[in-house]
Amino acid sequence: MGVILSIIDQNIFPPKAKWTVAEVPDLSSRVALVTGGNSGIGLETVKVLLLHNAKVYIGCRSIAKAEAAIDALERDTGKRAILLPLDLSSLDSIKQAAAELHEKESALHVLFNNAGVMACPTTSLTHDGYDMQFGVNVLGHFYLTKLLLPLLLAGAKSSPDGVARIVNTSSQTHILGNINFDALTDTPTRSKMSPDDLYAQSKFANVVFSSECAKRYGSDGIVSTALHPGMLTTDIGRHFHPLKRRFVHALCHSPPWGAITQLWAGTAPEAASANGKYLIPWARIGSPHPSTLDPEIGGTWSFISLAKLRGDTVLFALFVVWLAHAVSFVVFRSVEWPGAFLISGLHLGAQSGLAILGMIMFRLSPLHPLYDFPGPVLYSTSNLWMARLVSSGTRHTTIQAFHRKYGKFVRIGPNSLSINSHTAVNAIYGSAKAMDRSAAYRLQPLPGAGLFFTLNRDVHHTRRNVWGRAFSPANLDYLQPILNRRTAELSECIQQRARHDGVVNLSRCIEDWSFDFMGDFAFGPQNSFELMRDGDAEDLVKNGKTATALFDIFGVIPWFLDIMWYLPNTQSIKRLHSLSRKLLAHRKTLPMNEDDQDLSCFLLASGDASEKLTDDEMTMDLIFAIQAGSDTTANVLQYIFFFLISHPTVYTRLSAELEAAFPTAGTFLDFRTLEDLPYLNAVVNEGLRMGTPLSGLERMTPANGCAIDDKFLPGNTIVSVPAFTQQLDPSNFFPHPEQYLPERWLPGGLGEGSILEPSAIMSFSFGPYGCLGRTLAFQELRLVVARLMLDFNMEPTSDFDPNAYGRNIRNIRTTFFPDALFVKLKSKASD
Missing domain, CATH: 1.10.630.10 (Cytochrome P450)
Structure with missing residues (x-):
C-alpha cells in the first residue's frame, strides 16, 4: 500500500510546488553543462538557465538535433547555448568531450547528469560492450563526472555560494532495482533480465553514485544530489509499446514541471545544503530505497573505475609502495637504509613476480579466449616480445614467417591475432x-x-x-x-x-x-x-x-x-x-x-x-x-x-x-x-x-x-x-x-x-x-x-x-x- 501511495504522491498528484523557476537567482558568473539538453526536461532546464544568464553547454550525441535545439532556445531566450558533442555510450567520446570542456573553461559550477535511455532492447550495447541502459545512464555519467572533477572543484572555489553541484537524474523505479554485477555486460545473466529490470538497475545505480559523490567530495565543496523528476511526457519512453506509451502519457506532466526539481537542486541557495539528498517532485526532499545507502554497495563502486591504466601512474605507485615498505623497515625494525631499500625491493619484486606468473599461466591456459589460436608461445605471454620485435624493424618479415608456419590465424600477443586473409x-x-x-x-x-x-x-x-x-x-x-x-x-x-x-x-x-x-x-x-x-x-x-x-x-x-x-x-x-x-x-x-x-x-x-x-x-x-x-x-x-x-x-x-x-x-x-x-x-x-x-x-x-x-x-x-x-x-x-x-x-x-x-x-x-x-x-x-x-x-x-x-x-x-x-x-x- 505504501508503494502505491508513494507513486501517487510522487507522480500523479504531487503537492503544489513551493518553489518555482522564477526564484532561480542570477547565474551570470556560472557555467553549467546539461547532458541531453536538446530535448525534454533537459531542454527546459537549459532554457531557464539561459534566461538567468548562465553560460550553458548542451552535451548531445546528435549534432543536428542539438543545433536545432540551440537555435530554438536562442529564439525563445535571446541567448545561445554551446554545443558539446557527447555520446554517453562511448567512453572515447566522453573523454574527448571532457577534454574539449577543459580546453574552453577553467571552472564548471553545475553538472546536470540528465540524459538517459529507457527500456531499450536487451540486445542494445554501448560502443564499449556494456548494457546500453547501464552504460548511458550510469557508466557514461560516472566517467564524465570523474573527468570533470577538476573543473567542478575549481567551480566550488569560484562560485558565489562556495559550492559546485552535481545533479543526477534517477527515477522512482530505482526502488525496484539493485546492481547485478553479472549483468553489466553481455552475459547470460543479463539476457534473462527484461528491459524494465535493466532500467531499474541503472536508476538504482544513479542514486548509489550520487550518494558516493556526496561522501567523497562533500568536504571539497561539491554538492551531489539524485532526484526523481516525475512522470513526464518526454521521448524517453519511445521504446514502449504504443498502447503502453499512450496510457502512461495520459498520467504524465509536461516537461517544464519535471525541470523544477533539478533546477532547484542546481541553482537554489537552500539546495547548497542538500548534499547526498534524494529529491522528489516538486523540489522536495524524499527518501531513496535504503539499499542505495548500503556501505557495502557504495564501497564496491570501484568496479566502475574507468580511468585508463596509465603506465607512469603504475610506475609511480610501485615506487611509493617500495619507498613506504623501506621506511617501515627503518622505523619499526631498525634496519639501516641500504638494507631496507634492498629488502623492500626484494619483497616487491617477489610479489610482482608472483602476479606476473599468475597472469602468464592464465594467458597460456585453456581458460584464455585465444587459447585455440596457434602462434609462438612467448608472444602469447606478453606484449613485450612484440615491442622488441617492432623495435628491430623486422616485424613485417617475422609475421610473414609466422603465417607460413602457423597458418591464416596467428596469435601474436596475449590478446592479439594476425589474420592473413x-x-x-x-x-x-x-x-x-x-x-x-x-x-x-x-x-x-x-x-x-x-x-x-x-x-x-x-x-x-x-x-x-x-x-x-x-x-x-x-x-x-x-x-x-x-x-x-x-x-x-x-x-x-x-x-x-x-x-x-x-x-x-x-x-x-x-x-x-x-x-x-x-x-x-x-x-x-x-x-x-x-x-x-x-x-x-x-x-x-x-x-x-x-x-x-x-x-x-x-x-x-x-x-x-x-x-x-x-x-x-x-x-x-x-x-x-x-x-x-x-x-x-x-x-x-x-x-x-x-x-x-x-x-x-x-x-x-x-x-x-x-x-x-x-x-x-x-x-x-x-x-x-x-x-x-x-x-x-x-x-x-x-x-x-x-x-x-x-x-x-x-x-x-x-x-x-x-x-x-x-x-x-x-x-x-x-x-x-x-x-x-x-x-x-x-x-x-x-x-x-x-x-x-x-x-x-x-x-x-x-x-x-x-x-x-x-x-x-x-x-x-x-x-x-x-x-x-x-x-x-x-x-x-x-x-x-x-x-x-x-x-x-x-x-x-x-x-x-x-x-x-x-x-x-x-x-x-x-x-x-x-x-x-x-x-x-x-x-x-x-x-x-x-x-x-x-x-x-x-x-x-x-x-x-x-x-x-x-x-x-x-x-x-x-x-x-x-x-x-x-x-x-x-x-x-x-x-
Whole structure:
C-alpha cells in the first residue's frame, strides 16, 4: 500500500510546488553543462538557465538535433547555448568531450547528469560492450563526472555560494532495482533480465553514485544530489509499446514541471545544503530505497573505475609502495637504509613476480579466449616480445614467417591475432561496420587529438569531413601547379647537390622535397619550409621518423605511451609539436583569402559547431599531415628508384614510354597524360606493393565477438591483417610475388595463370579510417618519377649492392634504409 501511495504522491498528484523557476537567482558568473539538453526536461532546464544568464553547454550525441535545439532556445531566450558533442555510450567520446570542456573553461559550477535511455532492447550495447541502459545512464555519467572533477572543484572555489553541484537524474523505479554485477555486460545473466529490470538497475545505480559523490567530495565543496523528476511526457519512453506509451502519457506532466526539481537542486541557495539528498517532485526532499545507502554497495563502486591504466601512474605507485615498505623497515625494525631499500625491493619484486606468473599461466591456459589460436608461445605471454620485435624493424618479415608456419590465424600477443586473409580486409577495415581502432592509437599526454589519433568513429567522421575538403577534385587541381613547381625545384636541387662525378644523395633530396611540398599543402603561401634550398638544420625529417617509430614501438603496449614522454628520445616529438603550434599561431594572424586552399585554411574555417577544432587539435592535424604525407611518399619514391636502378630493363622501358609521351625537354607534365601511361602506372603500383612493408593496422573486434572466414573471434580482441604479407602472398600476386615485376600490372599480366589482386594493396588502408590522400599521393609519385626520369640519366654507383641494400631495409611504421640511396646521374639537357 505504501508503494502505491508513494507513486501517487510522487507522480500523479504531487503537492503544489513551493518553489518555482522564477526564484532561480542570477547565474551570470556560472557555467553549467546539461547532458541531453536538446530535448525534454533537459531542454527546459537549459532554457531557464539561459534566461538567468548562465553560460550553458548542451552535451548531445546528435549534432543536428542539438543545433536545432540551440537555435530554438536562442529564439525563445535571446541567448545561445554551446554545443558539446557527447555520446554517453562511448567512453572515447566522453573523454574527448571532457577534454574539449577543459580546453574552453577553467571552472564548471553545475553538472546536470540528465540524459538517459529507457527500456531499450536487451540486445542494445554501448560502443564499449556494456548494457546500453547501464552504460548511458550510469557508466557514461560516472566517467564524465570523474573527468570533470577538476573543473567542478575549481567551480566550488569560484562560485558565489562556495559550492559546485552535481545533479543526477534517477527515477522512482530505482526502488525496484539493485546492481547485478553479472549483468553489466553481455552475459547470460543479463539476457534473462527484461528491459524494465535493466532500467531499474541503472536508476538504482544513479542514486548509489550520487550518494558516493556526496561522501567523497562533500568536504571539497561539491554538492551531489539524485532526484526523481516525475512522470513526464518526454521521448524517453519511445521504446514502449504504443498502447503502453499512450496510457502512461495520459498520467504524465509536461516537461517544464519535471525541470523544477533539478533546477532547484542546481541553482537554489537552500539546495547548497542538500548534499547526498534524494529529491522528489516538486523540489522536495524524499527518501531513496535504503539499499542505495548500503556501505557495502557504495564501497564496491570501484568496479566502475574507468580511468585508463596509465603506465607512469603504475610506475609511480610501485615506487611509493617500495619507498613506504623501506621506511617501515627503518622505523619499526631498525634496519639501516641500504638494507631496507634492498629488502623492500626484494619483497616487491617477489610479489610482482608472483602476479606476473599468475597472469602468464592464465594467458597460456585453456581458460584464455585465444587459447585455440596457434602462434609462438612467448608472444602469447606478453606484449613485450612484440615491442622488441617492432623495435628491430623486422616485424613485417617475422609475421610473414609466422603465417607460413602457423597458418591464416596467428596469435601474436596475449590478446592479439594476425589474420592473413584477403576476405578479412573488408570485415576489419573496409565495410560500413568496420571495426574500431585499438588503444594503440591513444595519444597522450600531448593536448588535442589529431584525426589519426581519434578513436571514436562519429568524431573521426566529422573531422574527416573537414580534411576531405583539402582533397576534393577542385583542390587537387589547385595543388597541381604547386606540385609541378616543387618538383622542378627538386630537379634543380639534385643538380646543385651532385658531386663533380655526378653522384648525389637522392634520398636526402627526395625527403627534403616531400617535406617542402607538404608544408605548402598544410600552410599554403605562408609555408616556411624550404629544406631543398636551406637544408634541414633542425633535423625535421629525422625527428619525424623517430617520432613515428616511437609511437609504433610503444603503441604495442598502450600504457607504455605514458612512460614514453619521460624518455629523452621523445624530444623529437615535442619539437615537431612546438614547431607546428608556432606555424599555426602565425597562420591565424594572417587574413583568410578566398583563394587560400591549404589544409590550415580548411581547419580554421570549420565554423560548424560539430566541426570546430581547438588549436591543440589543429596542431596535431598539421603535424600529422606534414609528417605522414612527406614520410610515406618519400619512402615509396626511394623504393621505386632503388628498384629502377636495380632493374635496367625496367628502367629502359619506362624511359622510352616517358620520352615518347613528352619528346620535348622541359615539357610541362600534364597530370592526365601521366595518369594514362600504362608502364609508368605499373612501375608506381609495383613500387607501392613492394615498397610499403607495413604490419597490420590494429582494430578491435566488437564486444559480442564476430566471425571471420568461418572462425569465431572473441570480443574485444585486437586483430589486424598484415599488409606486407598480403602484398607478397601468391594468392594475391602470382607468379613471383616477391620479385619486382611491373609487367604484372599490364594487360595479360605475367602470362597464363597469373593472379593480380589490386585490392590487396593496403598502402592506404580502407573504409572509415582510410587515407584521404590516395589520389594526391599517386599524383606525386607519377610526377616525381616522370620528371626525374626525363631530366636525368641514372645508374647505380660502382659500389652499390642491391641485394645487401634491400635485405637490410627496416620498417617501424616508417622505413629506415640501410644507407642513403646514392645514384650516379647526368642531366639529359647536357647531352
